[in-house]
Amino acid sequence: MTIIDKTADVPAPREAGSDGVPLLEVRDLHVEFHTREGTARAVNGVNYSVSAGETLAVLGESGSGKSVTAQAIMGILDMPPATIPRGEILFHGEDMLKMSGEERRKIRGSRIAMIFQDALSSLNPVLSVGYQLGEMFRVHRALSRKEAKAKAIELMDRVKIPAAAARVGDYPHQFSGGMRQRIMIAMALALEPDLIIADEPTTALDVTVQAQVMELLADLQREFNMGLILITHDLGVVADVADKIAVMYAGRIVETAPVHELYKRPAHPYTRGLLDSIPRLDQKGQELYAIKGLPPNLTSTPPGCAFNPRCPKAQDICRTDIPQLFPVTERDGGELAGRGSACHFWKETIHG
Amino acid sequence: MPDITDKVPAPAAIPPSPSTEDGGGKDTGKAKPERVASMWSDARHDLIRNPIFVVSAIIILFLLVLAAAPGLFTERSPFEKGFCQLSDSASKPSSENWFGFDTLGCDVYTRTIYATRNSIIVGILTTVLTTLVGSLLGMIAGLRGGWLDSVLSRFTEIFFALPLMLGGLLVASIFQTGNVVTVALVLAVLGWPQVFRIMRGAVLANKHNDYVMAAKALGAGTWRIAMRHVLPNAVAPVIVITTINLGVYISAEAALSYLGIGVQSPNISWGLMISDAQSRFLISPHMVLFPSLFLSITVLAFIMLGDAVRDALDPKLR
Amino acid sequence: MGRYLIRRLVQAIPVLLGATFLIFCLVFALPGDPIQMLAGEKRADPNIAAILREQYHLNDPLYQQYLHYMGGVLTGDFGETYTGRAVADIMSERFPVTVQLALIAFAVEAVIGVAAGVSAALGRGKFLDNIVLISTLLLVSVPVFVLGSIAQLTLGVQWDLLPISYDENDPMSLLLPGIVLAAASMAYITRLTRTSMMETLRADYVRTAIAKGLSRRRVIVRHALRNALIPIVTFLGADLGALMGGAIITERLFNIPGVGGQLAQSVYLREQPVVIGIVTCLILIYIAANLIVDLLYAVLDPRIRYA
Numbered sequence: 001m002t003i004i005d006k007t008a009d010v011p012a013p014r015e016a017g018s019d020g021v022p023l024l025e026v027r028d029l030h031v032e033f034h035t036r037e038g039t040a041r042a043v044n045g046v047n048y049s050v051s052a053g054e055t056l057a058v059l060g061e062s063g064s065g066k067s068v069t070a071q072a073i074m075g076i077l078d079m080p081p082a083t084i085p086r087g088e089i090l091f092h093g094e095d096m097l098k099m100s101g102e103e104r105r106k107i108r109g110s111r112i113a114m115i116f117q118d119a120l121s122s123l124n125p126v127l128s129v130g131y132q133l134g135e136m137f138r139v140h141r142a143l144s145r146k147e148a149k150a151k152a153i154e155l156m157d158r159v160k161i162p163a164a165a166a167r168v169g170d171y172p173h174q175f176s177g178g179m180r181q182r183i184m185i186a187m188a189l190a191l192e193p194d195l196i197i198a199d200e201p202t203t204a205l206d207v208t209v210q211a212q213v214m215e216l217l218a219d220l221q222r223e224f225n226m227g228l229i230l231i232t233h234d235l236g237v238v239a240d241v242a243d244k245i246a247v248m249y250a251g252r253i254v255e256t257a258p259v260h261e262l263y264k265r266p267a268h269p270y271t272r273g274l275l276d277s278i279p280r281l282d283q284k285g286q287e288l289y290a291i292k293g294l295p296p297n298l299t300s301t302p303p304g305c306a307f308n309p310r311c312p313k314a315q316d317i318c319r320t321d322i323p324q325l326f327p328v329t330e331r332d333g334g335e336l337a338g339r340g341s342a343c344h345f346w347k348e349t350i351h352g
Numbered sequence: 353m354p355d356i357t358d359k360v361p362a363p364a365a366i367p368p369s370p371s372t373e374d375g376g377g378k379d380t381g382k383a384k385p386e387r388v389a390s391m392w393s394d395a396r397h398d399l400i401r402n403p404i405f406v407v408s409a410i411i412i413l414f415l416l417v418l419a420a421a422p423g424l425f426t427e428r429s430p431f432e433k434g435f436c437q438l439s440d441s442a443s444k445p446s447s448e449n450w451f452g453f454d455t456l457g458c459d460v461y462t463r464t465i466y467a468t469r470n471s472i473i474v475g476i477l478t479t480v481l482t483t484l485v486g487s488l489l490g491m492i493a494g495l496r497g498g499w500l501d502s503v504l505s506r507f508t509e510i511f512f513a514l515p516l517m518l519g520g521l522l523v524a525s526i527f528q529t530g531n532v533v534t535v536a537l538v539l540a541v542l543g544w545p546q547v548f549r550i551m552r553g554a555v556l557a558n559k560h561n562d563y564v565m566a567a568k569a570l571g572a573g574t575w576r577i578a579m580r581h582v583l584p585n586a587v588a589p590v591i592v593i594t595t596i597n598l599g600v601y602i603s604a605e606a607a608l609s610y611l612g613i614g615v616q617s618p619n620i621s622w623g624l625m626i627s628d629a630q631s632r633f634l635i636s637p638h639m640v641l642f643p644s645l646f647l648s649i650t651v652l653a654f655i656m657l658g659d660a661v662r663d664a665l666d667p668k669l670r
Numbered sequence: 671m672g673r674y675l676i677r678r679l680v681q682a683i684p685v686l687l688g689a690t691f692l693i694f695c696l697v698f699a700l701p702g703d704p705i706q707m708l709a710g711e712k713r714a715d716p717n718i719a720a721i722l723r724e725q726y727h728l729n730d731p732l733y734q735q736y737l738h739y740m741g742g743v744l745t746g747d748f749g750e751t752y753t754g755r756a757v758a759d760i761m762s763e764r765f766p767v768t769v770q771l772a773l774i775a776f777a778v779e780a781v782i783g784v785a786a787g788v789s790a791a792l793g794r795g796k797f798l799d800n801i802v803l804i805s806t807l808l809l810v811s812v813p814v815f816v817l818g819s820i821a822q823l824t825l826g827v828q829w830d831l832l833p834i835s836y837d838e839n840d841p842m843s844l845l846l847p848g849i850v851l852a853a854a855s856m857a858y859i860t861r862l863t864r865t866s867m868m869e870t871l872r873a874d875y876v877r878t879a880i881a882k883g884l885s886r887r888r889v890i891v892r893h894a895l896r897n898a899l900i901p902i903v904t905f906l907g908a909d910l911g912a913l914m915g916g917a918i919i920t921e922r923l924f925n926i927p928g929v930g931g932q933l934a935q936s937v938y939l940r941e942q943p944v945v946i947g948i949v950t951c952l953i954l955i956y957i958a959a960n961l962i963v964d965l966l967y968a969v970l971d972p973r974i975r976y977a
Contacts, residue, residue, distance in 0.1 A: 076880050109883030116881075121874040124893055126971055139884055171972040187882070510688040512908075513956045515915035518933065518949065522696045525937050603813050607919060610815050611934065626815060633819055634827065644816040652811035659807070 021093040022049040023227040024073070024112075024195055029087030031068050034080065040298040042068040044251040045087075047325075050195065050227040055218075057230045057242035057259070059274070063295050065251035066231045070197045073229075074114050075104045091195075110140045113188035117200040119180035123172040129156075129183050130168035136190040155186040159216060178209035182216065189220055195227040202237060214241060235278055239263065244338055247271050250296050250306035253325060254342045267328045267341035267350040269311050305344070317344050395664035405660035411653035418465060419472040426462045430620060445638050452638040454629060464642050467620040471650060474536045474615075475602040481540035483594050486547025491586070493548070494555030495578055505552070508545035516542055520608050530616025535608060539601050550593050554586035592662040599654030606647050622647040674974070678964045682957045693949045694736045697942045722752060739946065748947040757947040760932065765951070768928035771920070772913040774848030779856035780906055787863020788895065794868060802860060809857035818850045818923040836926040847924040851917055855909050862905060866898040873897070900970050907963030911956030
């Protein structure tokens with residue numbers, strides 16, 4: 001969709017939390033859905049971490065498990081049909097999966113907040129935006145109705161909604177798409193959480209508005225030094241704001257890398273395919289590349305590497321052995337910090 | 353799910369929404385044409401596996417046999433000479449006469465069995481009439497639109513303002529003959545607007561769908577579009593309401609007969625039997641019990657069937 | 671908002687005129703001569719009959735009689751019976767009882783119906799949900815006169831919990847009839863609430879509400895139920911009118927001297943002015959109830975208010 005700006009500055013990596021523990025760490029997370037058609041393994045052992053002030057982009061097609069992982073972190077999965085048979089989600093070093101429902105509820109919204117894709121359907125149509133924003137303060141901070149309203153106006157100002165005081169009593173359908181997404185962002189920011197999960201925050205918006213909303217989100221993140229997990233399928237969105245990237249396929253992370261490393265030298269055929277399918281000005285007139293085939297059905301993922309039926313490099317081993325996330329190194333064995341690839345032929349992919 | 357007899361303008365299976373003018377059936381007939389074939393086979397598959405459907409279908413089959421050949425189940429006939437003996441008046445059920453006798457000394461079992469036919473006839477006849485008239489007019493109103501639609505829609509609204517029993521009271525008092533066919537006619541006069549509303553809503557909901565637009569763009573004629581594209585998608589909600597209505601009309605017939613303005617003696621009807629025995633209910637409950645049981649089970653069976661059909665055709669509601 | 675209401679009001683006028691005219695035609699199509707009915711078994715004196723006919727405009731064409739009558743209604747005059755009693759008197763005697771009965775039934779179906787529907791939706795597929803589904807099926811299937819008899823026999827006679835027939839001085843005596851009258855609608859509301867609630871519980875904004883860290887109670891009441899109520903309110907409003915006009919059987923069963931009984935009797939006696947008066951009032955109530963629904967609808971759903 002978007003053309004990548006390869007000249008953008010590499011943002012300086014920010015340090016982890018003062019005690020060395022990352023803000024959020026997901027370890028070996030598994031999520032299954034039990035349906036009439038069988039068990040769908042939506043997430044199969046995902047590992048990733050985010051530190052304060054850091055932006056992790058999770059990239060993948062729909063059905064790759066990126067949203068399900070996020071919902072598991074938020075604790076908003078419908079259980080049943082979903083179950084989490086294995087894994088840990090450490091928030092400030094504490095496993096949230098072991099917490100009581102009430103403890104998790106107190107974290108939701110106030111310390112970890114989420115921004116959803118479609119702001120129109122994600123905002124309650126019968127409650128004013130002022131009420132929905134103020135509700136955060138009334139529930140988590142026990143403010144009065146009046147104080148909450150003042151806070152709501154403040155928030156709307158902060159996300160640059162014009163005439164906030166006049167529009168605080170308006171309803172979601174009275175706002176434009178971009179403004180609605182700003183309200184979603186304001187709601188997530190309300191209690192200055194440590195971590196924000198943004199699930200495709202700009203997909204439903206016009207291209208021109210997309211950039212504004214992303215910029216706003218990045219600014220606010222910097223201001224509050226929050227961790228941000230940005231879930232997207234749009235490589236263009238990622239390039240400007242993310243520090244590191246995790247690419248997901250069929251419930252697994254297939255490649256991790258610092259953002260510009262990944263664009264320069266992908267170490268997984270799937271990532272390479274994704275990058276090649278971006279239209280580029282310098283290849284005008286040529287046929288656009290597309291990854292052949294369809295994403296796998298999660299109730300019956302192919303044996304071995306889940307990507308093998310679509311992979312141009314697939315060999316016999318890919319059809320039998322599931323590749324783990326190998327550390328990726330330079331040709332001479334020099335370390336590449338933060339890089340990993342779940343491909344038996346990562347060497348050939350990155351260096352070949 | 354309907355709401356029966358003692359109330360509500362024509363059994364309101366779908367609550368009248370204040371915004372019906374702009375195409376009431378917003379939750380109906382949304383299926384796309386490429387899904388039609390699989391929708392029907394899916395529905396058949398779901399139905400056969402649904403225990404509610406199986407149970408209600410068995411009950412209804414049994415009732416149909418009962419209505420067609422009551423002689424198979426009882427040796428006596430309520431029309432034979434000497435059927436009622438005053439000496440048997442209000443006798444309790446016994447091993448020979450399972451359901452006992454009524455006040456006039458008639459065998460309750462035989463009368464209950466024979467009354468099945470009248471109930472089923474009223475139910476089917478009324479349903480056929482309302483479905484034909486209602487869906488034909490509904491389709492015309494939905495497809496033609498314009499002034500014809502406005503006139504027809506306003507006209508049906510009048511019927512919704514008129515509670516069923518109240519209308520039944522008046523219309524039945526005009527016809528006054530008390531036989532099965534007139535009762536069915538009375539109910540049909542009051543019942544067709546409901547089918548009209550559903551059919552019109554479904555047609556409107558489908559008329560503006562992309563695939564109809566596509567068919568139009570390809571140059572298909574109005575008639576062809578109506579038959580091939582709109583109608584098949586509008587049929588499902590009508591089938592559902594038709595099935596449920598069978599039970600509702602049977603119940604309405606009983607209610608009219610109970611009030612003395614439906615089926616009248618010498619014709620037999622469950623409602624009439626219940627009404628006749630009501631005053632002695634506390635002393636001889638058996639006279640009320642057995643016809644009530646048959647009536648309730650019959651209505652229940654049709655409503656369950658309608659429920660199962662709706663679930664199968666509209667999986668969204670499950 | 672104002673324009674919306676005015677539009678609904680204007681749309682109600684043809685329904686009112688049409689329905690009353692239809693009733694007018696039906697009532698005058700009733701077989702039998704009302705004047706002859708007055709005389710009973712004897713043959714009516716033709717002179718007196720002619721005078722009465724003149725007095726009650728019975729010789730005018732139907733549409734003239736209709737216009738004459740509606741003109742009276744506009745000034746609050748519902749005419750008088752052929753025996754000279756004001757129809758308004760009869761109605762003011764009968765309507766309060768029926769209104770009480772209808773309000774009790776309305777409260778029962780609204781409170782129990784919504785509560786049962788919400789609990790069924792929350793425990794979807796579980797024991798309680800199945801109980802609710804089965805009992806609502808039974809409630810719609812058993813005709814009201816059977817249900818009434820069963821209620822009288824069990825709740826009234828065997829367990830002696832509630833009075834089984836109407837007593838002017840005992841407000842409790844309307845409770846059992848109210849429950850019986852409400853039963854079918856209650857079952858319908860339960861199912862409607864269940865479906866509507868299940869749909870809203872799946873909505874994105876409910877997910878948002880959970881993600882905001884709201885308590886389960888707040889998510890259900892403020893965010894889900896508030897939206898789920900919109901179709902329920904529609905049905906409740908339409909039902910209020912129907913409860914009043916449709917209580918003929920219940921009133922007979924419990925010996926309640928309400929509108930339904932009067933209506934049945936007047937149809938039988940061919941008291942045309944009474945029938946027309948009562949039905950006109952019922953239609954007015956139905957239309958008023960629907961207007962209130964439209965108002966409530968706009969209050970509950972801002973998308974309509976600002977459309």
